[in-house]
Amino acid sequence: MGQTYEFPFSLSHTMRKVLSQAMIALALFALVVAPVMAAPNRSGKQTLVIAIGNDIQNTDVQQIDGTNIVHALIYNRLMQFNLEQTEILPDTLQSYTLAPDGKSLTLVLPKDAKFSNGTVLDANMLQKSIERYRKMSRFSYDLSPITAIQVKDPQTLVLTLEKSSPAMMMALASTLCAPVDTNIANKVSKEEFGQNAISNGLYKLSSWEQGSQIVLTKNPNFKTNFPFVANKGPAKIDKVICRIIPENFTQVSEIEAGNVDILLDVAVSDLPSLEKNPDVKIYEFVSPGIVMLEMNRLKAPFDDINVRRAIACALDRNEMAKAFPGVFVPRYGFLAPSQLCYDAATEAKLKERLEFNQAKAREYLAKAGWKDTNGDGIVDKDGKPFHAVLIVNNLKSFSPILQEQLKRVGMDIEIKQYDGSYILQMLRGSQYDLCYNNFEWQDPAILYTMFVNKKFRPWDNADIEKKLNEARTMMDQKARTKMYSEIQSLMVDELPTIPLFSGIGHFIIRKEVKGLKIGESGEIVFNDMYKE
Amino acid sequence: MNSDMLDYVAKRLFMGLLIVITVSILLFIFMQMMPGDPIQIISSPRVPIERIQELKQMWGLDKPLHIQYFFWLRNILKGDLGTSITTGQKVSRLIMARLPYTLMLSGLAMLCRYIIAIPMGLIAAIKKGSKLDNGFILTNLFLWSTPPQWLAMILIIIFGITLKVLPISGYNGLRSMVLPVATMVIPSIAMSFGLTRSDVIDALNEKFVLTAYAKGLPKKRVMIFHVLRNSLIPITVMFFLSLPWHIGGSVLIERIFALPGMGMLFWKAISQQDYPVVQGVVLIITILTAISNIIGDILSATLDPRIRLE
Numbered sequence: 026m027g028q029t030y031e032f033p034f035s036l037s038h039t040m041r042k043v044l045s046q047a048m049i050a051l052a053l054f055a056l057v058v059a060p061v062m063a064a065p066n067r068s069g070k071q072t073l074v075i076a077i078g079n080d081i082q083n084t085d086v087q088q089i090d091g092t093n094i095v096h097a098l099i100y101n102r103l104m105q106f107n108l109e110q111t112e113i114l115p116d117t118l119q120s121y122t123l124a125p126d127g128k129s130l131t132l133v134l135p136k137d138a139k140f141s142n143g144t145v146l147d148a149n150m151l152q153k154s155i156e157r158y159r160k161m162s163r164f165s166y167d168l169s170p171i172t173a174i175q176v177k178d179p180q181t182l183v184l185t186l187e188k189s190s191p192a193m194m195m196a197l198a199s200t201l202c203a204p205v206d207t208n209i210a211n212k213v214s215k216e217e218f219g220q221n222a223i224s225n226g227l228y229k230l231s232s233w234e235q236g237s238q239i240v241l242t243k244n245p246n247f248k249t250n251f252p253f254v255a256n257k258g259p260a261k262i263d264k265v266i267c268r269i270i271p272e273n274f275t276q277v278s279e280i281e282a283g284n285v286d287i288l289l290d291v292a293v294s295d296l297p298s299l300e301k302n303p304d305v306k307i308y309e310f311v312s313p314g315i316v317m318l319e320m321n322r323l324k325a326p327f328d329d330i331n332v333r334r335a336i337a338c339a340l341d342r343n344e345m346a347k348a349f350p351g352v353f354v355p356r357y358g359f360l361a362p363s364q365l366c367y368d369a370a371t372e373a374k375l376k377e378r379l380e381f382n383q384a385k386a387r388e389y390l391a392k393a394g395w396k397d398t399n400g401d402g403i404v405d406k407d408g409k410p411f412h413a414v415l416i417v418n419n420l421k422s423f424s425p426i427l428q429e430q431l432k433r434v435g436m437d438i439e440i441k442q443y444d445g446s447y448i449l450q451m452l453r454g455s456q457y458d459l460c461y462n463n464f465e466w467q468d469p470a471i472l473y474t475m476f477v478n479k480k481f482r483p484w485d486n487a488d489i490e491k492k493l494n495e496a497r498t499m500m501d502q503k504a505r506t507k508m509y510s511e512i513q514s515l516m517v518d519e520l521p522t523i524p525l526f527s528g529i530g531h532f533i534i535r536k537e538v539k540g541l542k543i544g545e546s547g548e549i550v551f552n553d554m555y556k557e
Numbered sequence: 558m559n560s561d562m563l564d565y566v567a568k569r570l571f572m573g574l575l576i577v578i579t580v581s582i583l584l585f586i587f588m589q590m591m592p593g594d595p596i597q598i599i600s601s602p603r604v605p606i607e608r609i610q611e612l613k614q615m616w617g618l619d620k621p622l623h624i625q626y627f628f629w630l631r632n633i634l635k636g637d638l639g640t641s642i643t644t645g646q647k648v649s650r651l652i653m654a655r656l657p658y659t660l661m662l663s664g665l666a667m668l669c670r671y672i673i674a675i676p677m678g679l680i681a682a683i684k685k686g687s688k689l690d691n692g693f694i695l696t697n698l699f700l701w702s703t704p705p706q707w708l709a710m711i712l713i714i715i716f717g718i719t720l721k722v723l724p725i726s727g728y729n730g731l732r733s734m735v736l737p738v739a740t741m742v743i744p745s746i747a748m749s750f751g752l753t754r755s756d757v758i759d760a761l762n763e764k765f766v767l768t769a770y771a772k773g774l775p776k777k778r779v780m781i782f783h784v785l786r787n788s789l790i791p792i793t794v795m796f797f798l799s800l801p802w803h804i805g806g807s808v809l810i811e812r813i814f815a816l817p818g819m820g821m822l823f824w825k826a827i828s829q830q831d832y833p834v835v836q837g838v839v840l841i842i843t844i845l846t847a848i849s850n851i852i853g854d855i856l857s858a859t860l861d862p863r864i865r866l867e
Contacts, residue, residue, distance in 0.1 A: 079825075082644045090604070090643075163604045163612070219645050235654045236817030237728060268727055270815040274710060275726045282718050282725060446591070446830065 070556045071263040073538065075287040076276045080236050080269045083219030085205065087162045092200045094289060095239050095267050098551065099141075099226040100203035103132065103151075104194075105251055108544040110313070110363055110467060113198045116251045117146070117225060119180070127189025127500050132182045139246035140206045141229035148182040153207040155184075167196035170498075189500040191365070195468035227260045227551055239267040253542065254552035261540075261555040280305060280533055286556070288533035293352045299533055308532040310547035313363040314465030315356055317522040318427075323455050326393065326411065333520040335389035339434040341381040342525060345423040353423070353526035358513045359472060361527040363546035366469045366502070371510035375517050379524075386434040397435050404435035412437045413458040418445040462522065467546060469509050470497045476521065489515050562858075566851060573847030580843045581836060585626050588832050594618055595642040595830040616642055629836060638840070639833035641826075648837040651822060656841065658728060659818035662810065663803035665734055666741040671796060674746045678753025679785065685758060693750065701747035705806075709740045709813045726815035737814040741806060752795060756788035763787070790860050797853030801846040 075094060082089040086096055105116040115121055119135040138146040152174050159165045170193050173185040186193070196202050206223035221230050227249075228241035243260040250257070268285065270276045273292040279285040281302060291299070291307075299305055320327040320336065327333060342355035357376040360367045390396070395404040395411055403410045415438050417424050428438045438459065443451075451457045464471050473493040492512050499505040530547050540553035596612045613619045617628060632639055638648035677697075681690040716736060717725035724733045760766060761784055769779045808820035819838055826834035 083646065088645055163608055166608065216640070216646055234817060235651065236821055237815070268815065269817070270726050271821070272726075272813050272815065275713065275813055275815055278713050278718055278725050282721060284725065444828075446828070 073262050073265045073287070073554070073556065074285045075265060075267045075289065076270045076279060076285045077267050078269070078271050078276075078290050081233075081239065083222075084230055084233070085210070085215075085219045085222040086201050086203060086224075087158050087205060088215065088219050090163060094549070095241070096200050097226075097549070098228045098241055098265060098267075099222070099230055100200050100205075100224045101226045101247070101249060102198060102200055102203050104198045106198060106467065106544065106548070108253060108542060108548075108550070110365065110545045113194055114252055116249055117204065119250055123189070123194075123500070128186050130184040130186060130194075131177075132184065134180045134182075135248065135250065136180060137248060138225065139248075140204070140223050140225050141244040141246055142206065142209070142223050143246060144206055144208060144223070146204055146225055147179045148176045149179070150207065151182050151204055152176055154204040155182075155202070157205065157207050157210065158202060162201065164196065164201055167193060168202075169193075188498050190498050191500060191505065192468050192470035192497055195365075195466075195470070228265055231264075236269055238269060241265040241267070249552060251550075251552070254550060256552045260551065261553070277533075280535065283535070286535045286538050291531040291533050293349065293531075296351060296531065303536075305533050305535055308534060308543050309351070310530050310532075310543065310545065311354055311361060311363050312465055312528040312530055313361055313467045313546040314463055314471075314527065315359055315361060315524050316353070316461060316463045316526045316528060317359075317524050319452065319457070319460050319462045319522050320520075321455055321457050321459070322521060324458065326395070326406070326413075327458065329393045330520065331389040331393035332395070333523070335386045335393070335395075335434065336431065336436070337379050337520060337523045338382045338389065339386035339431050339436070340427065340523065340525070341430055343381070344430070345426050346526070348426055349423060351531075352529055354529060356524045356527050359516060359524050360469055360509060360513065363527075364467055364469055366496075366506040366509040368506050368510050371513060375513060378517055383434050390435065395435070402432070402435060403437045410437060411435060412439065414439045414441050415459040416441050416443055416448050416451060416457055417461065418443060418448055461525075463528075469505075472509075472512070473497050476516070486515070486519055489519070562855070565858075566855070569851045569854065570847075573844070573851065576847055577840060577843045581630070581840060582626065584836060584839050585622065585629070585832075588830065588835060589622050591830055595832065625832075629833070633840070638837040641831055641834045643826075643829050643831045643834075648833050651834060652819065652837055652841055655817055655819040655822045658816050659804055659807050659811070659820060662734060662737055662741070662807050662816060662818060663800060665738045666745070666803055666807075667796065667799060669738055669742045670745050670749055671792070673742070674749035675753050675792065677746070678750045679757055679780075679788075681750070682754045682757035682761065683780075693754075697747035697750050700743050703744050705740050705744055705809060706813065708743060709736070709810070712736045712739055726813075728816055733814075733816075737810045737816060740813070741803070741810050745806075749792065749795070753788060753792055756791055757784055760784045760787045786860060790857050793856050793860060794853045797849040797856070800849040801842055804842055804845070 077094060079093070081093060081095050082091070084095070084099065086092060086100055089096075092100075102116045103118050104113050104121055106112065107114055117134070117138060118132055120133045122131045122133075124130070132148075132151065134146060134148060134151060140146055140150075144150070155168065155171075155174060159168050159171070170186045170188055170190040171184050172187050175183045175185070177183050204225055205218075209223045210218045220233065223229075225247070226244060227247050229244045231240040231242045233239045241264065243263050245259050247259045248257060268279075270279060270285075273295055276285070276288050276291070277295045277299065280288050280299075281304075283304070296307065299307060318336070318340075320333050322328055322333075342353075342357075346353045346355050354361075356372070357379045358367075358372040360372075362369070390404050390411075394406045396406075397404050399405065401410075403412075405411065413436065415424060415428065417440055419442075424440050428440055431438050448457075448460055452460055452462060462475075464475050473496075477490050477493055489512060492508060492515070496505055496508045496512060499508060532543065532547070532549070534541065537557045538554065539557055540555050542550040542553065544550070594613065596609050596616065596618065610619075617625055620628075629639065638652065640646065641648055641651060644651070677693055681693040684690050713725050713736065716723040723735050725736070727733060765787075766779060766783055769783045770776075774783075804820065807816075807818055808824050810816070811818040811820040812824065819841070822834065823838045825831075826838065
C-alpha cells in the first residue's frame, strides 16, 4: 500500500512522441481533412432546402390528420383562396360554378390536366378521387352535403348537393381534397400508397428518408389556373429538400450557415438574432384562429356568468402581448382577420365589452358574492377564498402574467403544468378549472365544431347552437358575416370561453430566394419562386 | 464453447425472453395508464366524435387491455410488430429505417468513449497523485458536469457556423456523426475514466501484481497482462451494459442534430401514445439489452476464469 509505480513506457519520452504526433495529426486535419469534410452547401441555385420541425404522417392526404408544406408541394388544390383570403379561385380546375340555389357544383378541369406520372386527370379520375376521400378521409364529413357525383363529360364533374355549404367549399379548396391517382392507389396497399402517393402538385416525391428528409423533384406535367401566379407551368427550381430538424436552435444554425433556405415555425426567442442577420428576411402572418381561455362552466365558481365576466375584464391582453412582442395579437372576438366572415367593426364592439377594467371586474365579482372580507387581497365567499387551477403545458408562456392580473382583482390562480395529451383529456372530460384551447381553420364553420360539438364543451344555448348551424350553410358572404357577428355578440353575453389572442407565425427566408408569395394566413405560393 | 458455457447462454437467453415479456406487459399497462389515446391526440378538432369512435374500433383500441395485448403478442410471434396508428406504416419498417442510425451513433460513442477513457484512466492510476492525474480528474469533472445541450450548441457554433468544417444536422455520411458523437462522448468519458482509474489503482495494490514484479516480469508485461486484464473485467461489463444507456441518451442528441434515429421515433411515439411503435421500439431495446448483458457476462468469464458461469 502507498507504493508508487514507475510508468512502464518511459512516460516523458512517449508523451513527447504522442504529443508531437498529435500536433502533426491536428495540423494535417486542419489543412487537408477538414476542408474535405466541410459540409457541402446543399442549397444550390436549383435546389431549395426547407427546414420543417416534424416528419409527415405519410404522403397520402386522404389517410392523414393534417398537412404540411410537403403536401402543399406535392398536391395541387382544386381551387384555392386568393392571397387576401376573400375569394376562392380555381387552381387545378379551369373553372367552377355553384348553382344559384346552391344545390349543385360544377367543376371543370382543363383538357391537359395530368398527374405527375403522366396519367390524365379527367372528370372520371377526379370523381374516383373524391369518392375515395368520402370513404377514407377522417374529414369525410366535410363532403357530406354531396348526394351524387356525375361525370358530365371528360372535363366536367357535377356534384349534386343536399344543401349549399361554405364549409364544403373550404374543404375543396384545401390540400386535403386535392386529387390523388386512384388507379395507383387501388393497385397497391394503403401503406405503399402512403409512402409514395401520386398527385398533381408543383413537385413530386423523389425519396423519403423517414425522420430525415423528403426530396422532391419538379413535376414536368404541372399546370395551374391560379390567377395570382405568373408561372402557370412547372416549377423554376428543380429540387426541393424538406429537411426534418426538430430543434429550433439547429434550424436557426442551419439557415445562418446557409444550408437551409426557408425556415418554418420559428421560435420567437430566435427572432432578435435573425433580425440582425442581413442574409435572411423575416415574414410575419397572423394565424387564422384564436387562443381562448376555457372556464369549466359545470363547476363553481365558473358556472356563474359574473365570475366569467370578471375574469374577462381583469385580463389586460395588451400587457401580455407587450411581454411577448411579435407572438400574439390581442383578440376580443372569436374570429381572426385571416378567417372568412371576420368583421373589424364587430370586434371593435366586442372590445368595448371585454376591455380591461379592474373596477368592473371587482364589481362583477361582488355581484357573484365574492368579496375580500379579511383584507388578504383574495376575494372570498362563504368563508372560502377564491382559488382555481390553470392547467398549462408550457410555463414559458403568458400564464404567469395572466395569474398576476387575476390576483390584482382578488382571484388566486394556481398554475399546474401537464403534458399536452393529459390537458386534452382533462378538457374533453371537463376535469379542469381553467385551461387554454385554440383552433385554426379559415372557415368560421369551425366555431360550430368548437362550441356545439359536445367533445369540447357542454353547450346549453339553443339559440346560439341554431345560429351556428344555420351559418354553416349560408352562401351569401355578406349575410353570413352578419350572422357570425351576431353569434359572436351572443357568445360574449354567455362567455363560455374568453378570446385572448391570435398567434403570429414567422417564416425566415434567405435573401437569395425570390418570387415567393405569402397569403394573409401564412400560405406560401411557390409557383414563381426562383433563386438568385 | 464447452457445455457449461452453452448451458449458461441458454439460461441467459431464457431469462432474456422472460425480461422481454415482462417489460412488454408492464409497458402495455403503463401506456394504458397514460391519459388520452392516440386517436384523440392526433385527431384535429374538426374530426367528429363518431369518426373517432370508428377509428378506435378499427385499431382495436376499444377492446379490453388483455385482448389488445394478446393480439399484439400473437402478431409478434408471427414476426409482425404491427402498424403505427399515427402514420399507418409498418412498425418494423419504421424501426429498420431508424435503427442503423441509433446503433451507429451509440456504437461510435461507446467506442470513442472507451478508446479515450481507458488509456486516460490507466495513465492517471499509474501516475496517481501527480499533476497529470489531477489534471485528468479536473478535466473529467468539468466534462462530466457539462450539459449535453450546451455542449452541442458550442460545437455547432464553432464547427458548423464559424469554421463551417462539419455538418450541423442530418445524416449525410460519417462526418455527420462527428458532432453528435462528440456531444455524447465528452461528458461520458469521466465515468469510464473514473472506473478505469479506480480499478487500475485497486489492481496495482493486489498481491498478484507484487508477485509478478517479484518474479522479475517486465513492467510492461505486468501492466498489460496482470493489471489491465484484471481491471478490464468491470469495464467490459460496463461497456455492454451501457448500450441501452447510450440508446436512451441518443434521444436528446438525435433531436438536437436532427438524426433520423430510433430515439426520435420513440420520443414522438410516446408523445402521441402510438402503442405499436412504443412497444416495438422497447422490444428491440430490451432484446439488445439482454444480448449485451449476455455478451458482457461471457466476456467477463473469458477474461477471468475464476468467474463461474452460474
